[in-house]
């Protein structure tokens with residue numbers, strides 16, 4: 488299936504970008520609830536005036552934003568809907584938007600520490616649902632030093648198999664009084680018949696054939712890149 492989002496232009500050389508590509512900025516306003524409508528015939532959610540690019544290749548409606556990267560103040564906890572989807576779709580680094588690191592062990596991802604500080608086992612990462620796009624090796628080194636949720640020891644893993652599974656967002660339902668939010672559901676697979684009612688804001692991928700790696704060792708001894 489052909490992606491409908493273009494591959495992003497890199498923000499700068501790997502390891503040189505201060506604010507990640509996927510970060511949302513305060514000037515990038517989200518789309519308004521008043522723009523949403525129930526499509527006739529129970530065909531799910533739509534916009535009053537839909538534009539090319541409002542839907543992904545599965546027909547799911549995506550949140551719109553205004554503005555551009557760098558408008559206002561960075562909101563480091565929030566990933567921009569379009570840029571997160573671009574990075575995930577094209578396996579670009581979530582920080583510099585250049586190609587993510589890929590070796591014979593797979594694509595490189597970083598994960599935060601668990602609340603108890605324990606490192607996850609491979610079986611806990613196998614078939615995990617991931618919303619943080621991969622990274623390149625130089626940016627991984629910077630993130631490991633700077634990101635509080637990755638300290639003191641970042642969890643780094645590689646996945647040979649990565650597949651788009653579905654979307655995270657806000658699930659709406661039609662009622663005689665208009666659209667209402669279903670707060671019980673935050674994410675749905677593309678195979679769900681309810682996904683037509685999702686207002687998507689993040690692409691969720693499933694990772695398999697996972698290997699936990701020692702990031703510091705890979706930084707000191709880079710392995711050959713694998714062909715795409």
Ligand SMILES: [Zn+2]
Nearest residue numbers: 580583623626
């Ligand atoms: Zn990078």
